[in-house]
Amino acid sequence: MARIQQLGLVLVFLLVFTACGDKSDETLHNLYEEVVPIEVVIQMEPTVIQPGTESLLRAIVLQKDQAVEDASSVQFEVWKQGDPQHTWIDASHISDGxxxxxxxxxxxxxxxxxxxxxxxxxxxxxxxxxxxxxIPDTSPEADRAETSQMNLNTP
Structure with missing residues (x-):
């Protein structure tokens, strides 16, 4: 008889813990579903850039097609092909993302x-x-070299 009681107690514990596990898994699943990545569109003015002319660099930050007004940091990294020196510039928030x-x-x-x-x-x-x-467009090999060099030049 004691064995049946022990088996019954084990089954009750299993049911309780299994039920609790399902709810937490569902909650975690809902949290992951709600994460929507930010999107960034880059624009430059003028579209054709000449040396020595001031250009406007713009990042439009969106999430779910809505403007992101609260970005904690927006920076542009600019460098000339083959140059190890990279310039980092903090962008200013204007409006509408x-x-x-x-x-x-x-x-x-x-x-x-x-x-x-x-x-x-x-x-x-x-x-x-x-x-x-x-200037003519560069080769894919030059682009790969820039990517590997880029990883070494973080601020």
Whole structure:
């Protein structure tokens, strides 16, 4: 008889703990479903950049197609192809999720601009090539070299 009571007690404990486990798994699942990544659109004005001319670099930060007004950090990293020296510039919040900075590209060359955005517990970054002046596009090998060099030049 004691054995049946022990078995019954074990079954009760298993049912209680199993039921509690299902609820916490459901709660965790709901938390993960609600995480929506931030999106960043980069714009440059003018669209064709000449050396020595001031340019506007703009990051538009969105989440669920809504402007993100509370980014904790928006920076632009700018460098000339093949140059180990990278310039980091803090962007200012303007409005409607727009964060901007002005920059003057000094030489006729291929440059890279990478944005770094920290907002709502997430980090987004991406780079794009920016031809300054009348120069030909570069090879994929040069782009790979810039990517590996880029990882060594964090602030």
């Amino acid at each position: 727009h964060y901007e900075v002005t920059y003057t590209f000094t030489d006729e060359a291929m440059y890279y601009v990478m944005y770094h955005v920290d907002a709502r517990g997430m980090h987004a970054m991406n780079k794009q090539k920016v031809p300054v002046g009348d």
